[in-house]
Amino acid sequence: MPKLTIDGKTVEVGAGKTVIQAAEQAGCFVPRYCYHPGLSIAGNCRICLVAVEGQKKLQIACNTQVSDGMVVHTQGEPVEQGRAEVLEFLLANHPLDCPVCDQSGECDLQNFYMAYGRYDPRFAEQKVRKPKAVPLGPTVMLDAERCILCSRCVRFTDEVSRTQEFGIFNRGDRAEVGIYPGKTLSNPYAGNVVDICPVGALTDRDFRFKARVWYLSSSPSVCPGCSKGCNIDIHYTLDRPHLDDGARVMRLKPRVNPEVNQWWMCDEGRYAYKAIDRCRILKPRHRGRALGWETAVLELAGQLARIEPKQREESVAVIAGTNLTTEALYLAARLFGEGLQIRNCSAELPVLPGSHDELLIQADKNPNRKGAELLGLAGEKARPAEPWIQAALDGKIKSLWVIGEDLAARFGEETVKQLAEKLELFVYQGSHENGTAAQAHWVLPSAVYAEQAGTFVNCDGRVQALTKAFEPLGESRPDWLILTALLTRLELPAPGNEPAKIFEALAAAHAPFAGMTYERLGLQGLPARLDGAGGLGGPAAGAAAKAERK
Ligand code: SF4
Numbered sequence: 001m002p003k004l005t006i007d008g009k010t011v012e013v014g015a016g017k018t019v020i021q022a023a024e025q026a027g028c029f030v031p032r033y034c035y036h037p038g039l040s041i042a043g044n045c046r047i048c049l050v051a052v053e054g055q056k057k058l059q060i061a062c063n064t065q066v067s068d069g070m071v072v073h074t075q076g077e078p079v080e081q082g083r084a085e086v087l088e089f090l091l092a093n094h095p096l097d098c099p100v101c102d103q104s105g106e107c108d109l110q111n112f113y114m115a116y117g118r119y120d121p122r123f124a125e126q127k128v129r130k131p132k133a134v135p136l137g138p139t140v141m142l143d144a145e146r147c148i149l150c151s152r153c154v155r156f157t158d159e160v161s162r163t164q165e166f167g168i169f170n171r172g173d174r175a176e177v178g179i180y181p182g183k184t185l186s187n188p189y190a191g192n193v194v195d196i197c198p199v200g201a202l203t204d205r206d207f208r209f210k211a212r213v214w215y216l217s218s219s220p221s222v223c224p225g226c227s228k229g230c231n232i233d234i235h236y237t238l239d240r241p242h243l244d245d246g247a248r249v250m251r252l253k254p255r256v257n258p259e260v261n262q263w264w265m266c267d268e269g270r271y272a273y274k275a276i277d278r279c280r281i282l283k284p285r286h287r288g289r290a291l292g293w294e295t296a297v298l299e300l301a302g303q304l305a306r307i308e309p310k311q312r313e314e315s316v317a318v319i320a321g322t323n324l325t326t327e328a329l330y331l332a333a334r335l336f337g338e339g340l341q342i343r344n345c346s347a348e349l350p351v352l353p354g355s356h357d358e359l360l361i362q363a364d365k366n367p368n369r370k371g372a373e374l375l376g377l378a379g380e381k382a383r384p385a386e387p388w389i390q391a392a393l394d395g396k397i398k399s400l401w402v403i404g405e406d407l408a409a410r411f412g413e414e415t416v417k418q419l420a421e422k423l424e425l426f427v428y429q430g431s432h433e434n435g436t437a438a439q440a441h442w443v444l445p446s447a448v449y450a451e452q453a454g455t456f457v458n459c460d461g462r463v464q465a466l467t468k469a470f471e472p473l474g475e476s477r478p479d480w481l482i483l484t485a486l487l488t489r490l491e492l493p494a495p496g497n498e499p500a501k502i503f504e505a506l507a508a509a510h511a512p513f514a515g516m517t518y519e520r521l522g523l524q525g526l527p528a529r530l531d532g533a534g535g536l537g538g539p540a541a542g543a544a545a546k547a548e549r550k
């Protein structure tokens with residue numbers, strides 16, 4: 001373990017580490033363009049210059065290996081002079097079009113010029129002209145004049161997506177980045193090159209000119225697009241509802257989590273934000289007639305309470321989606337399973353086949369199937385829900401409550417229409433209009449993931465927290481709130497009136513979550529204890545829940 005001194009701080013790092021990694025460990029920031037911790041080292045931008053005692057010339061921190069006793073300075077006159085000179089070269093042919101550049105406000109040319117540049121430009125010659133506003137594929141636009149040839153995009157498509165679209169062509173000041181002839185940038189991870197391009201050369205065609213980044217707010221969350229649970233930041237604005245049909249979310253960006261998605265996310269997840277504000281169910285309704293929440297909860301609680309306990313056991317079914325938060329699934333189990341003693345309560349439906357790959361994308365497009373499994377609502381311990389559809393068509397099941405699962409997408413619109421005719425009570429609780437919402441007798445509008453706090457458990461068993469970015473649209477409510485209102489109305493014990501409290505109750509009742517709180521989960525999540533899953537309504541879970549209530 002070499003021990004070195006960086007800006008007066010002693011730091012011990014693993015052998016083979018570089019000075020930039022050691023500086024990070026010591027909390028000393030070194031600027032970088034070509035260096036990216038998820039890519040191989042190129043060492044071509046030269047902005048990460050540092051002074052190493054005993055070396056005559058400044059060294060690049062990204063490609064200098066640490067050695068025992070090394071003394072490094074990341075600040076001071078020679079280092080900053082060196083960086084200013086590097087910037088002067090990098091900006092010699094740059095168009096300096098910040099006022100119309102989409103990267104403005106999050107551009108490291110701007111940032112480092114302000115930090116280390118501030119020189120008087122000496123370049124009086126005609127700048128080299130290069131291609132501008134070139135669409136490279138459906139999602140990415142290139143402005144070759146802004147490119148500083150750091151090669152991050154080339155290395156990303158060589159090493160991460162392994163699709164090899166990018167190359168650097170020509171030489172000297174004519175060198176420019178581009179796509180190989182006959183290729184388009186349409187791989188499933190293409191959007192990541194925009195994130196890693198340190199300047200405004202690669203911009204997102206979807207986001208371009210929609211908003212200035214300094215007007216955006218950001219909220220950490222988890223992508224609900226598949227069971228991988230990539231960590232994301234939701235960038236949104238509440239100030240300009242007239243834009244893009246009133247949409248609040250402007251873009252999603254990957255958030256670093258070494259245990260899940262590292263620095264990346266897929267394009268399918270990236271652009272799925274558009275669904276957040278489209279086709280939403282905005283008010284509770286009964287057979288097409290809008291009504292208030294209080295009436296809806298009162299009526300539905302009354303109908304559930306009036307079903308004979310014996311009948312409730314057999315002739316009622318509850319199907320919960322594995323896209324619900326763990327808190328909502330837990331409350332569904334508390335309300336319908338434990339509270340109302342409905343045996344047919346499950347999230348166990350076959351996983352619909354979907355695209356997958358070795359990098360991130362999972363075939364299971366549900367973000368919380370593992371969470372449902374750990375609660376005993378899906379997997380081997382759960383009752384399969386699929387046969388209940390036929391049982392309802394045969395008249396054996398008379399009441400069906402569906403939460404967050406579009407039956408029409410699975411069983412066809414005609415089947416759902418027949419269900420609506422046969423059933424005495426058909427409730428759909430969900431966020432978007434769909435074939436099930438169109439036929440259900442009762443429709444209860446749920447909030448989407450960006451509108452509530454909660455947790456998902458990803459395919460590897462990592463429990464990860466969502467945070468609430470903004471208020472639910474219209475009169476929609478988080479599922480935990482809808483279920484808590486029903487528990488309260490039915491005078492059944494409710495574990496609390498906020499997600500953190502519900503999660504604590506869940507963690508006390510189900511061994512895989514033991515000891516977890518939102519605070520402990522933090523922004524990176526924690527692995528669930530996969531060796532001791534609880535079980536819905538099972539004796540252990542029931543006893544734990546009772547003990548917790550006492
Ligand atoms: S387009 Fe961006 S990421 Fe690619 S080489 Fe140029 S500056 Fe680097």
Ligand code: SF4
Nearest residue numbers: 223225226230266269
């Ligand atoms: S891989 Fe899955 S979780 Fe990750 S961004 Fe894509 S859809 Fe979302």
